[in-house]
Amino acid sequence: NAGVTQTPKFQVLKTGQSMTLQCAQDMNHEYMSWYRQDPGMGLRLIHYSVGAGITDQGEVPNGYNVSRSTTEDFPLRLLSAAPSQTSVYFCASSSGLAGGQYFGPGTRLTVL
Amino acid sequence: KNQVEQSPQSLIILEGKNCTLQCNYTVSPFSNLRWYKQDTGRGPVSLTIMTFSENTKSNGRYTATLDADTKQSSLHITASQLSDSASYICVVSATGTYKYIFGTGTRLKVLA
Numbered sequence: 201n202a203g204v205t206q207t208p209k210f211q212v213l214k215t216g217q218s219m220t221l222q223c224a225q226d227m228n229h230e231y232m233s234w235y236r237q238d239p240g241m242g243l244r245l246i247h248y249s250v251g252a253g254i255t256d257q258g259e260v261p262n263g264y265n266v267s268r269s270t271t272e273d274f275p276l277r278l279l280s281a282a283p284s285q286t287s288v289y290f291c292a293s294s295s296g297l298a299g300g301q302y303f304g305p306g307t308r309l310t311v312l
Numbered sequence: 313k314n315q316v317e318q319s320p321q322s323l324i325i326l327e328g329k330n331c332t333l334q335c336n337y338t339v340s341p342f343s344n345l346r347w348y349k350q351d352t353g354r355g356p357v358s359l360t361i362m363t364f365s366e367n368t369k370s371n372g373r374y375t376a377t378l379d380a381d382t383k384q385s386s387l388h389i390t391a392s393q394l395s396d397s398a399s400y401i402c403v404v405s406a407t408g409t410y411k412y413i414f415g416t417g418t419r420l421k422v423l424a
Contacts, residue, residue, distance in 0.1 A: 204355075231410055242316070242401070242414030243356075250410060258411065290355050297410065300346065303355030 201226050206291050206304035213281040213311045221276040221307050223291030229302075231294045232274040233258070234266065236287040237306075243290065249274055281311045314339040316404050316415035324421045329392055333418045335385040335402030343407040347376050347387045350399045350417070359387070359400075392422045 207222045225232065233248035235258075245258030249268040263285060265277040274293075278285060288308050292301040316337045325331050337345070344363045348356035360369045360376040362385070369376050373390045389396055399417040406413075 233410070235414075240416065242416045244414070245411055248410055292355075297343065297405070297408075300358035300361050301356075301412070303357070306353075306355050 204304035225293040229293035318415040322419040339404040341407040
């Protein structure tokens with residue numbers, strides 16, 4: 201199993217550009233989520249999904265969109281990048297509420 | 313407000329020594345508490361998961377304790393190794409929700 205994979209590993213954008221961060225898991229997990237990690241702060245939930253076709257907002261959803269067309273994939277879209285979105289982004293999946301979360305390796309995004 | 317606080321923020325110990333990291337939370341109603349290890353530049357990896365009824369859980373040299381009455385948890389690392397150098401994150405979830413509350417972590421450095 202590859203576990204949770206994320207692409208790209210690094211990305212530099214200019215303000216106003218859009219892009220999609222990819223996340224995929226091969227463990228047949230229903231629950232997937234996106235977090236951002238900023239210095240001095242805990243991971244903050246952006247969006248999450250409890251199954252294909254079902255998504256919901258987390259703590260910091262503004263400026264981001266998600267969709268879940270398949271169990272395996274959960275892409276995160278930045279609509280119009282802003283410097284405040286410079287961060288490290290982690291995707292995670294789990295089999296349910298009681299299961300441990302498996303995190304991807306992260307995407308380091310810089311917005312100039 | 314649901315919060316998770318960890319102490320100390322950072323810790324330096326010599327190889328072979330033991331150490332204990334603390335986590336206090338105000339998440340309610342409590343579902344489970346997790347400890348993660350995050351190496352620099354990588355995603356968090358689960359160490360332990362404890363529910364309300366569990367007081368202690370071990371994973372090799374890592375032992376987590378939970379006092380649900382005082383809403384405190386600790387992570388004890390025995391006979392530390394250089395590879396234990398990482399950030400350790402406490403995460404608490406409330407019953408019936410997929411929203412996990414992350415602490416800011418304790419950064420541990422083990423010196424030879």
